[in-house]
Amino acid sequence: MQNHFTLRSNLLTISWLTLLLGGCASDPVPVPVPTTILSGEQMLSESQGIANMGDRWKKGKQLVDRGNILVREGRNKVDEGNRMIEEGEKEQRESEESYNNIKK
Incomplete structure (x- = not known):
């Protein structure tokens, strides 16, 4: 019985040593590299x-705003031009009708 007990304790000791050595042989935890100071x-x-990038962005924004204003003004002028064309065509038609009525 004593022999069985000794054998069992030896196996237990060997198992513990194997686990301990296995744990020590594993990869170490990497040490974080400190950030370099600028x-x-x-x-x-x-x-x-970064300031130059901000200035370029501001200039781009100003160009977009100016472009939108010009487009809006252009559309207003196109609308005004179309209204003038319609009014002129109406006057031409009325004049032609009056002329044709006089000729009859």
Whole structure:
């Protein structure tokens, strides 16, 4: 019985050692790389680049707004021109009808 007990404890010890070594042999957890601190010149350069992009966006927005105003004004002028054409054609028809009535 004693021999059976010793064998069992030896197997248990070997199992625990195997698990322990397996845990130690696993890949280590990677250490996070600290972020690099930007230099003042690099920060200034990047901020100027971002400011330039903002300025370009503002200029683009102004062009879009001006273009929309011109389109709106153009449509108003086209509408006014069409109204003038209709009025002129009406006067021409009335004049032709009057002329034809006089000729009869």
